[in-house]
Amino acid sequence: AIFAPGAAAAAEVEGPKVKWLVSLWGARRGFTEGVEGLKDYLAEKTDGNFELSLEYGGVLSDPKENIDGLQLGAFEAATVCPFYHPDKTPASMGLSQAFLPLPSFEAQYRVYAEYLKHPAVHEEWDKWSATPIMSALMPNYEVMGRGEAPTSLADWEGKRINASGGHAALMEALGAVPSTMPAPDLYNSLERGVIDGIAYPYTYAFVSYRFHELSGWVTDAWNLGTIQCTVAANTDAYNALPDQYKALLEEAVPAAYAHQIAAYEEIDAANEKEFEALGLERIAMTDDIKAALEAAVKPSWQSWIDDVTSKGFPGQELFDLIMSEAEKAQAGQ
Amino acid sequence: MDPITLGYLGIAALIFLVLVGVPVAYAAACTGIVGMMLLRNSTVAIGLSGIIPYANSGHYALSVLPLFITIGFLAMHAGITTSAYDAARKWVGRAPGGLATATIFASAGFAAVSGASTASTAVFTRLALPEMEARGYDSRLAAGVVAVGGTLAALIPPSAILVIYGIIVEQSVAKLLLAGLVPGVISMIVYLLVITIVVKMKPGLAPLEPGVSFMEKIKALPQVSGVFAVVGVILGGIYLGWMTPTESAGVATAIILVMALFKKIGLRDFHAGLLDTVRTTVMIFMVIWGVMIFVRFLAFTGLPGTVTDLVVNLDVPRWVILLGIIVMYLLMGMILDGLGMMMLTLPVVFPAITGLGYDPIWFGILLVKLIEVGVVTPPVGLNCYVVNGIRPDIPLESVFRGVTPFLIGEVFIIGIIVAFPDLILLLPNLMN
Amino acid sequence: MRAIIETLDKALGVVERFAALIAGLLILALMSLVCAEVLGRGLFNHAIRGSIDIVEQLMVALVALGIAYCQSHFGNVRMTLVSDRCRGRAKWLSELFALAVALFVVVILTKGSWLNFMRSWNNGGDTPEIGIPLWPGILLVTCALGLLALRLALQSAEALRLLAQPGDGSKLFGHPADAIETTPYE
Ligand code: NA
Ligand code: NA
Numbered sequence: 001a002i003f004a005p006g007a008a009a010a011a012e013v014e015g016p017k018v019k020w021l022v023s024l025w026g027a028r029r030g031f032t033e034g035v036e037g038l039k040d041y042l043a044e045k046t047d048g049n050f051e052l053s054l055e056y057g058g059v060l061s062d063p064k065e066n067i068d069g070l071q072l073g074a075f076e077a078a079t080v081c082p083f084y085h086p087d088k089t090p091a092s093m094g095l096s097q098a099f100l101p102l103p104s105f106e107a108q109y110r111v112y113a114e115y116l117k118h119p120a121v122h123e124e125w126d127k128w129s130a131t132p133i134m135s136a137l138m139p140n141y142e143v144m145g146r147g148e149a150p151t152s153l154a155d156w157e158g159k160r161i162n163a164s165g166g167h168a169a170l171m172e173a174l175g176a177v178p179s180t181m182p183a184p185d186l187y188n189s190l191e192r193g194v195i196d197g198i199a200y201p202y203t204y205a206f207v208s209y210r211f212h213e214l215s216g217w218v219t220d221a222w223n224l225g226t227i228q229c230t231v232a233a234n235t236d237a238y239n240a241l242p243d244q245y246k247a248l249l250e251e252a253v254p255a256a257y258a259h260q261i262a263a264y265e266e267i268d269a270a271n272e273k274e275f276e277a278l279g280l281e282r283i284a285m286t287d288d289i290k291a292a293l294e295a296a297v298k299p300s301w302q303s304w305i306d307d308v309t310s311k312g313f314p315g316q317e318l319f320d321l322i323m324s325e326a327e328k329a330q331a332g333q
Numbered sequence: 334m335d336p337i338t339l340g341y342l343g344i345a346a347l348i349f350l351v352l353v354g355v356p357v358a359y360a361a362a363c364t365g366i367v368g369m370m371l372l373r374n375s376t377v378a379i380g381l382s383g384i385i386p387y388a389n390s391g392h393y394a395l396s397v398l399p400l401f402i403t404i405g406f407l408a409m410h411a412g413i414t415t416s417a418y419d420a421a422r423k424w425v426g427r428a429p430g431g432l433a434t435a436t437i438f439a440s441a442g443f444a445a446v447s448g449a450s451t452a453s454t455a456v457f458t459r460l461a462l463p464e465m466e467a468r469g470y471d472s473r474l475a476a477g478v479v480a481v482g483g484t485l486a487a488l489i490p491p492s493a494i495l496v497i498y499g500i501i502v503e504q505s506v507a508k509l510l511l512a513g514l515v516p517g518v519i520s521m522i523v524y525l526l527v528i529t530i531v532v533k534m535k536p537g538l539a540p541l542e543p544g545v546s547f548m549e550k551i552k553a554l555p556q557v558s559g560v561f562a563v564v565g566v567i568l569g570g571i572y573l574g575w576m577t578p579t580e581s582a583g584v585a586t587a588i589i590l591v592m593a594l595f596k597k598i599g600l601r602d603f604h605a606g607l608l609d610t611v612r613t614t615v616m617i618f619m620v621i622w623g624v625m626i627f628v629r630f631l632a633f634t635g636l637p638g639t640v641t642d643l644v645v646n647l648d649v650p651r652w653v654i655l656l657g658i659i660v661m662y663l664l665m666g667m668i669l670d671g672l673g674m675m676m677l678t679l680p681v682v683f684p685a686i687t688g689l690g691y692d693p694i695w696f697g698i699l700l701v702k703l704i705e706v707g708v709v710t711p712p713v714g715l716n717c718y719v720v721n722g723i724r725p726d727i728p729l730e731s732v733f734r735g736v737t738p739f740l741i742g743e744v745f746i747i748g749i750i751v752a753f754p755d756l757i758l759l760l761p762n763l764m765n
Numbered sequence: 766m767r768a769i770i771e772t773l774d775k776a777l778g779v780v781e782r783f784a785a786l787i788a789g790l791l792i793l794a795l796m797s798l799v800c801a802e803v804l805g806r807g808l809f810n811h812a813i814r815g816s817i818d819i820v821e822q823l824m825v826a827l828v829a830l831g832i833a834y835c836q837s838h839f840g841n842v843r844m845t846l847v848s849d850r851c852r853g854r855a856k857w858l859s860e861l862f863a864l865a866v867a868l869f870v871v872v873i874l875t876k877g878s879w880l881n882f883m884r885s886w887n888n889g890g891d892t893p894e895i896g897i898p899l900w901p902g903i904l905l906v907t908c909a910l911g912l913l914a915l916r917l918a919l920q921s922a923e924a925l926r927l928l929a930q931p932g933d934g935s936k937l938f939g940h941p942a943d944a945i946e947t948t949p950y951e
Pocket of ligand 2: 708
């Protein structure tokens with residue numbers, strides 16, 4: 001170190017060398033920037049002693065089995081999306097319900113954090129020997145499509161929209177026909193008119209599959225809700241951390257969110273400029289559309305409440321928690 | 334032990350197991366399991382590998398594989414193969430090396446309904462080889478033609494191996510299938526040129542065919558409609574975006590099934606064909622399982638990242654590295670089985686290739702071509718083994734000898750693929 | 766000894782063949798499902814809900830049901846460069862080694878798959894679109910791996926017997942030759 005003038009003199013947080021393997025899938029993208037931020041923060045404060053080794057490409061596990069890998073202790077941390085396997089963590093699925101009133105990332109992560117603290121949710125992660133650290137944020141869904149722009153409720157009748165889960169129910173409520181295809185097939189289907197539109201996280205998912213090149217319209221801040229994913233650690237690995245690392249991890253989370261949100265904002269700014277240049281028509285939310293969506297989403301929320309209640313969770317209480325926290329989060333802004 | 338060293342040892346152990354005759358699937362899984370036991374612990378090794386047989390079978394994109402394989406066997410029973418050969422013979426029989434030329438044409442036609450190169454070779458060893466011999470063709474040339482013609486099946490869609498490549502490296506299967514058509518046709522043309530040149534140099538190898546009347550030629554055409562139906566559905570369905578690759582394969586299977594039923598396929602044949610299809614499907618999936626377990630182990634060692642950094646930062650022009658990779662595959666292809674070879678090397682080679690800025694779709698085509706050269710080169714050339722397996726009276730050496738002139742053609746084809754990536758990407762780019 | 770092995774072979778063979786035939790029929794079911802999806806979408810503007818979920822579970826079943834049958838016909842690709850050059854005891858020794866490696870792998874996979882089943886049974890898990898529970902598929906895979914382990918154990922026993930009496934014929938190793946021409950994957 002004597003010959004390396006660039007090296008930090010001493011770490012801000014002293015501690016042993018710890019290396020965590022983190023199981024991720026796909027390539028580095030907006031969705032993974034939160035973990036990237038976490039990794040940078042920890043490395044900086046410990047002078048590289050607390051290292052997160054991010055394993056992209058699903059080499060350690062497919063996304064559907066990340067939570068199994070955590071229970072096995074195969075890796076120390078992973079991103080887990082309950083959406084891929086609802087019944088593995090039914091209570092956490094509450095956060096992935098469609099059309100939750102969480103219009104901003106800040107509102108999302110505040111509500112997610114409070115929710116994950118609830119004892120019933122905690123118990124659920126305990127079953128998998130997993131400890132949630134933070135959420136991997138995903139933007140709200142919008143619908144983008146080509147052909148005649150659906151400016152009124154009646155225009156949605158018969159439109160073929162690729163949507164899954166709760167979003168499929170929302171599309172049905174508008175009179176559209178939902179279907180689900182694998183992501184790589186969507187571009188082609190949209191181009192040849194097999195489908196008229198796609199409900200996806202806005203903006204980045206549309207641009208990564210280049211759907212915007214084909215499209216003529218996009219819904220304007222409908223905030224159809226999104227899916228919640230959790231960055232979780234294996235509980236034994238977490239407990240084995242020295243106290244100063246546990247504290248540091250907690251301290252790193254806000255910085256990691258800030259990093260991810262900044263990354264999304266940068267991506268969105270560039271994308272919005274491109275959408276502007278392409279002349280995408282923005283479809284405003286009308287009152288009757290809003291009413292139709294709300295009418296449709298309530299039964300789907302209720303069916304989640306009934307489902308988890310039958311599994312022994314306090315369904316209504318959990319749902320009310322989401323709603324009250326969402327209200328607080330929005331009021332606080 | 335240092336994980337990177339353990340990674341290299343794992344690769345060495347795997348090669349050893351494969352060479353002494355352990356099936357590729359088990360060899361890869363065994364190395365991966367033992368490696369994970371050493372690197373983590375046995376709970377992790379057992380738990381992680383135990384998920385794979387379930388998780389890596391239930392995969393939407395891989396569902397084209399059993400369908401592609403079913404199409405191949407039904408096509409044979411629907412008489413499509415025989416009629417394709419008959420039509421090709423009537424149309425091009427008068428050309429130099431006419432029956433050999435017809436065999437290549439018919440192989441290309443069969444390639445359009447078969448996802449697999451050994452199947453294609455097996456069919457034409459039974460169908461075309463005896464006919465060529467009966468007309469006084471040199472048996473080495475005839476054997477070489479059926480062995481090489483079979484390889485067209487891997488490029489011309491549908492192609493099972495391109496699908497597997499697409500899944501492993503997360504690229505669009507639809508684009509890969511479209512990309513295979515042009516190099517498949519180029520390969521066919523080069524094989525025809527090789528036959529013409531060889532026969533011109535030694536006319537004794539292939540006597541001329543008697544002429545056929547024009548009416549007879551026309552009459553032969555409707556019989557090949559089955560081939561066109563399948564090609565039309567698969568390419569058209571994917572290209573027009575009406576269907577996913579799985580869906581177009583499903584529809585093509587249904588069409589061929591109806592045709593086979595019209596030809597009154599027997600229950601016994603049907604039964605045997607189904608069992609064959611299952612066996613082949615399972616064989617592919619077990620290799621996938623084994624390799625996925627091995628990949629988990631490699632990820633724990635950190636080896637792929639290290640190798641990628643090494644290759645990408647080599648201080649040589651990128652074409653030198655590409656040339657090195659091509660030569661490596663040609664050498665490995667001499668002794669290794671193609672599917673296993675591809676899957677075992679991709680986790681390390683693919684990141685390096687994309688790191689160097691090469692197009693992943695284009696590389697898939699190049700890789701499949703290299704693998705297909707491997708199935709006709711000695712000492713381990715699966716297609717040549719198939720010819721020799723069905724016709725033990727033709728020695729393996731003779732089959733390899735018959736393939737030799739085509740290998741010069743293969744070098745030429747590889748050159749075209751490397752030199753003109755735009756030509757390879759023509760169809761997939763049209764899709765956008 | 767030989768008689769016992771051959772009786773067991775016959776019994777296992779019946780189960781394997783039956784399972785493989787079901788797998789074959791599942792391929793036809795897969796074909797019908799995707800055709801229905803295309804027709805539904807094209808003609809009636811109505812996609813089948815959860816078709817991806819169904820296709821994935823069908824794939825699990827049709828692969829699992831064929832694995833023991835495939836091994837009974839030595840359908841797994843391998844390099845025979847060395848083993849082809851071995852004769853007599855050396856040949857059966859090399860076969861025994863390959864089978865022992867395979868048996869080790871499959872026993873581990875069976876155990877691991879059983880643990881996977883226990884997790885899905887105790888902790889839950891279902892498919893995203895229409896909520897098909899995961900445990901039946903995982904249980905089927907576990908049983909199929911168990912059947913494959915039995916097949917490999919039987920083949921190992923036969924290889925051991927032939928190691929003792931290399932001159933003896935064998936029904937179990939009778940027809941590996943037909944495996945090569947029907948391995949059409951490339
Ligand atoms: Na083909
Ligand atoms: Na070879």
